[in-house]
Amino acid sequence: MKLTDFNTTEERIEALKEKIVPFIERAQKHDEDGTFPFENFNDLKEIGYPALTIPTEYGGLGISLYEMLRMQETIAKVDGSTALSIGWHMGITKYLGENQIWNEEKYAAFAQDVLKTGALLNNAATEPATGSPTRGGRPETSAKKTTDGWVLNGRKTFTTLAPILDYFVVSASIEASDKVGNFLIKREKNGVEIEETWDSIAMRGTGSHDLVLENVHVNNDDLVQYLTPGNKPAAGWLLHIPACYLGIARAAQEYAIDFASNYSPNSIEGTISDLPNVKQKIGEMELRFMQSQHFLYSVARKWDESSEETREEMKPELGAVKLSVVNQAVEIVDLAMRITGARSLSKQNPLQRYYRDVRAGIHNPPMDDMTIIQLASTSIARQVDSK
Structure with missing residues (x-):
């Protein structure tokens, strides 16, 4: 069954969750072997995932940015590499179609290839x-x-x-x-x-x-x-990057909580989840996740509901979301590893993969230094204009 056969975002996400269950075991194998997960992309093509961001006038579903990010986070929770990879196709396809960047006939031909074969594109x-x-x-x-x-x-x-x-x-x-x-x-x-x-x-x-x-x-x-060098438009679709790393952070958080809830050394009664220092870390993870989730999805909804003029003014917000969510995700994974202890460094433990993968987000665009400078310029301009 194709995702286009479902009527709501929640139905599509549940169907996606079911389809990607095998990604969990594959993620460890491909990470260890340094191989490419062709089977994951074949599975995503089977349910028509690559075509979801094709606009409706070209035969796709034209899903919102909010829904795209929800789905990207869902995939990232089971395999960060697959999520980040397909995210580029999903975002670029959405951007090109909505903004009519290419000649219409050229984009229409590409869109049909995606619809019929699941063809993939990247910059x-x-x-x-x-x-x-x-x-x-x-x-x-x-x-x-x-x-x-x-x-x-x-x-x-x-x-x-x-x-x-x-x-x-x-x-x-x-x-x-x-x-x-x-x-x-x-x-x-x-x-x-x-x-x-x-x-x-x-x-x-x-x-x-x-x-x-x-x-x-x-x-x-x-x-x-x-x-036009140096004149890049606001790109809401790039929020697929923080969505990916938020998904990885959620996977790490859940692993750590499961571990803490079941690990009972003979030095204590109950499990380590009862210990104040462990509860402190679990609470800090949850706080960071809540902050990131609200920031990411509130900005995504604003993007979906805004005019082109307003969207162009959102560049600082978009950069701030990426910076904040990715760095919070790094901290969440670090806290998860502190809870789990030295066994989190075991080659068989997924936390060591989450740790390596989540740090890649720091090097995805936009870079933190550029975002901070942009935020500073925006803040200064706002203060000057208010006088």
Whole structure:
């Protein structure tokens, strides 16, 4: 049964929970082996998950940002790598469709591929020399105009979902101009190669390998967007990042509570959950989770209900959510490990994976320093304007 067959958000989330139960055991195996969870994505395709953010006018369900984040958090609770990976496809697909970024015919063709086959897409923007694209570096990947299209050459790092992507949205500098464009490249194009470089100790199952382009020919209309450096619009869809790490934190919290409720050393009566110092940590975890959950989902609802003008004013809020939720998630996992003790470092214990995975969020965009500077500028401007 497809998720589109259900009428409400809660029904779809319950169906999703049932489908992803096997992800729990697979997560440990893929983490240990450093392999990609193809079977997880096949399961998500079976229930039509990749198409949920396709707008209704293109045949999808057009779910709200709030619902998308709820679902992403649900997946992350069982496998952070899978959640973060599919989150990029879900968010970008939503953003492109709602804002009509591409030529309508181009997006419609892509949307049909997602609906029929579960085709997956992600941006390929990061490069060794430029670092994160949020820092504004000009791509070294080049696009040269030909009589019938473009030829692209370059290398992209951190291409999440690389083993299974059907489409790459590649940023490239256009030769003989100061322009930068996004080019849509299908996986089967000659000259497209994946170099398996992903050796991170965190989010090992994301398959974030290097994308190598060698004389890749694309059509004229595969230049889908011109980019304006330093002028990025507000991106509510990027809240899939904190939603992912909140899910990981919830998994760690529940593991620690289960452990504390059942562990009874012979030095005490009852279980360690009765001890004041353990209760203190459990309470601190719950407080951090409540704060994060309310912040994340209140901003998501505001985004869903706001005009485009209001959304553009939400950049500081969006950055603040990411910073706050991710750092709270790191603290929740740390508290869970303090409750569980040294056994949390066992290779067989999921807490050590949660610990490694949750720290990856610190390095996802936007970066903490950029967010703090933006918040400072907003605060100063507000104070000046009020006088």
